[in-house]
Amino acid sequence: RANVLESGGGSVQTGDSLTLTCAVSGYSEGAHCMGWFRHLPGSKKFEGVAVIDKDGRISYTDSVKGRFTLFKANGENRLTLQVNNLEPEDPAMYDCAGNAVWLRCEGTVRPDLEVSPADFGYWGQGTQVTVSS
Numbered sequence: 001r002a003n004v005l006e007s008g009g010g011s012v013q014t015g016d017s018l019t020l021t022c023a024v025s026g027y028s029e030g031a032h033c034m035g036w037f038r039h040l041p042g043s044k045k046f047e048g049v050a051v052i053d054k055d056g057r058i059s060y061t062d063s064v065k066g067r068f069t070l071f072k073a074n075g076e077n078r079l080t081l082q083v084n085n086l087e088p089e090d091p092a093m094y095d096c097a098g099n100a101v102w103l104r105c106e107g108t109v110r111p112d113l114e115v116s117p118a119d120f121g122y123w124g125q126g127t128q129v130t131v132s133s
Contacts, residue, residue: 001026002024002025002026002027002098002121002122003024003025003026004022004023004024004096004097004122004123004124004125005022005023005024005124006020006021006022006094006095006096006124006125006126006127007020007021007127008020008021008081008127009094009126009127009128009129009130010128010129010130011130011131011132012086012129012130012131012132013086013131013132013133014086014087014088014131014132014133015085015086016086016131017082017083017084017085017086018083018086018129019080019081019082019083020036020080020081020083020094020127020129021078021079021080021081022034022036022078022079022080022081022096022124023076023077023078024077024078024096024098024122025077027077027098027100027121027122028077028098028100028121030054030100031054031055031056031077032054032077032098032099032100032102032121033051033052033053033054033098033099033100033102033103033104033105033108034051034052034072034077034079034096034097034098034099035048035049035050035051035052035070035079035096035097035098035105035108035109036049036050036051036070036079036081036094036095036096036097037049037094037095037096037097037108037115037123038092038093038094038095038129039092039093039095039126040091040092040093041093041128045114046095046114046115046116046117047061047092047111047115048061048108048109048110048113048115049061049064049068049081049094049109050064050068050069050070050081050109051070051105051106051108051109052070052072052079053102053103053104053105053106054103056072057104057106058070059105059106059109060109061109061110061111062111063089063111064090067083067084067085067086067087068081068082068083068084069081069082069084070082077098079096081094083129086129086131087131088131088133090129090131091129091130091131092128092129093126093127093128093129094126094127094128094129095117095123095124095125095126096123096124096126097117097120097122097123097124098120098121098122099119099120099121100121101121
């Protein structure tokens with residue numbers, strides 16, 4: 001069973017930055033599709049934010065391109081999401097998730113595609129990001 005440790009969320013103002021981190025253990029030892037997703041508390045609509053596949057290809061949803069940057073430590077299942085220039089549309093619970101079966105996962109950040117935690121091998125508890133103007 002995977003152990004997912006997320007951190008870095010907080011309450012900031014529009015235009016500020018945050019660094020979200022995720023460390024995964026007890027799952028696949030090799031590289032696999034993993035990334036950050038977000039949802040509003042109480043909502044069952046989940047949005048893909050940034051993902052990396054097992055070959056290192058990174059994909060972002062359109063609304064965060066140029067503002068968010070995903071990093072993955074070589075040889076480790078540990079992600080960092082640098083979140084810059086936060087906008088009023090960004091507040092959400094940010095969840096770290098992954099799936100070792102998929103070869104590619106860029107489809108999970110398509111804005112017209114709804115993702116579900118049930119589709120993933122693991123899904124973290126999330127870290128809350130709040131943005132005030």
